[in-house]
Amino acid sequence: MSWVTRPVLAALSVAIAAALSPACDGDSSSEDPGAAASTGSGAGGGGNGGGGGEATYGASACGTCVEQTACLSQVNACAADPGCAAYLDCLDACPLSPSGDADIACEQACPPVTGSLGQSAKQAFIDCRLAGPGAACAGCGQIPAPTDPDFNQTCSPSTDPNTCYKCEDERCCETYQACRDDQDCQDLVTCVKACAEDPDDAAFSPCESACYQAHTAGYVAYSHRMACMQYFCFDNDACGNEPLDPCVKCQNLHCADEMAACQHEFECALLDNCKVPCDVADQACLMECDAMFPDAVATHKAGLDCALAHCEIACGGTD
Numbered sequence: 001m002s003w004v005t006r007p008v009l010a011a012l013s014v015a016i017a018a019a020l021s022p023a024c025d026g027d028s029s030s031e032d033p034g035a036a037a038s039t040g041s042g043a044g045g046g047g048n049g050g051g052g053g054e055a056t057y058g059a060s061a062c063g064t065c066v067e068q069t070a071c072l073s074q075v076n077a078c079a080a081d082p083g084c085a086a087y088l089d090c091l092d093a094c095p096l097s098p099s100g101d102a103d104i105a106c107e108q109a110c111p112p113v114t115g116s117l118g119q120s121a122k123q124a125f126i127d128c129r130l131a132g133p134g135a136a137c138a139g140c141g142q143i144p145a146p147t148d149p150d151f152n153q154t155c156s157p158s159t160d161p162n163t164c165y166k167c168e169d170e171r172c173c174e175t176y177q178a179c180r181d182d183q184d185c186q187d188l189v190t191c192v193k194a195c196a197e198d199p200d201d202a203a204f205s206p207c208e209s210a211c212y213q214a215h216t217a218g219y220v221a222y223s224h225r226m227a228c229m230q231y232f233c234f235d236n237d238a239c240g241n242e243p244l245d246p247c248v249k250c251q252n253l254h255c256a257d258e259m260a261a262c263q264h265e266f267e268c269a270l271l272d273n274c275k276v277p278c279d280v281a282d283q284a285c286l287m288e289c290d291a292m293f294p295d296a297v298a299t300h301k302a303g304l305d306c307a308l309a310h311c312e313i314a315c316g317g318t319d
Contacts (some may be wrong), residue, residue: 057102058092061139067092070137071128078125081118086111088125099141104312123246130314131249146256150175150228164239172228179225184218191215205276212269219266227260247315255306262303268296 057063067075067088078084090110094102113122128134135143146152150172158169168176179185188211195207212219231252233239251259262268271293278285290297307315 055096056092057094057096060096060100062096062100062137062141063092063102065137065139066129066134070133071125074121074125074128078118078121081113081115081121083111083113083115083118084121084125087113087122097141101140107313126313127246127249130311131246131253135250135253143253146231146260148227148257148260150224150260151231151256153228164233167233167239168229171232172225175221175225175228179218179221182218182221184215185221185225186218188212188215188218188222202277205273209270209273212266212273216266219269220264223263223266223269227263230259230263231256247311250311250314251303251307254310255303258303258306262296262299265296265299267293268299271296271300 058067075088078088087110091102091107094106094110097103113119134140153172153174155170155173158166160166160169179189191211191214192208195204195211198204198207215222229239234244234248234252262272271289274289274292275286278289
């Protein structure tokens with residue numbers, strides 16, 4: 001994993017896991033205005049969610065686009081496994097959320113898929129639907145256009161053979177140049193690169209935070225550069241040596257502005273790194289981090305709220 005992807009993935013992974021953990025253990029339907037409607041009819045929850053003439057996912061514009069066009073190959077693979085096919089039937093019977101996609105609570109109530117082949121087929125479909133071509137389907141209400149200036153730069157085509165450099169040249173040229181022209185930003189990049197050389201993942205986040213604090217003058221330019229690269233260049237393995245996690249892909253698609261807002265806020269970045277060593281069930285550790293950076297809690301929470309609203313299924317909130 002490259003130095004540019006490692007810090008972002010570590011922080012995102014622990015943040016969404018910590019947020020999902022209590023939601024999976026408890027009854028989240030009481031907090032979701034749409035959940036009562038989807039789980040209140042029939043003992044099967046998801047399977048009976050489409051009763052009473054209510055519009056269902058399978059018959060919707062969103063479901064039709066996802067299952068018949070954008071993710072057709074994944075649907076066919078899933079339908080070939082009895083357990084995965086049952087999941088698809090259940091999903092198709094779910095009522096619609098306000099955005100036009102399937103109701104999350106209903107989908108979570110669908111019966112679990114057993115067997116490695118069925119589980120793999122189901123996950124491939126979920127990845128396509130929520131973080132792949134299916135997420136762009138009209139009617140699903142999935143992807144808002146990000147408004148942060150970092151995502152709207154004017155760049156020229158690049159002939160660089162390195163896919164990572166080419167991506168940054170063509171998508172993030174302004175933020176790259178701003179960092180390159182700022183010696184403090186360059187020093188921060190060098191510092192973070194040195195942290196990434198340590199094979200101990202647990203040591204990375206404290207090291208990265210120390211770099212931030214040692215090079216505060218360069219953090220603004222650095223944060224804008226990283227926000228752009230995360231959005232445009234971490235996918236398709238351009239700037240790393242591992243496939244991008246579907247959970248992170250989903251957050252990039254749906255929560256780019258919220259994630260950028262946290263990256264641009266110095267204390268929010270430190271809060272993210274503070275929570276990385278915490279066990280997802282260790283509320284005392286997580287709350288201690290909040291207490292250390294109270295001014296960043298609201299910005300950090302906005303990103304998590306967005307992720308929970310759009311990426312709960314992609315981030316493992318099923319089965």
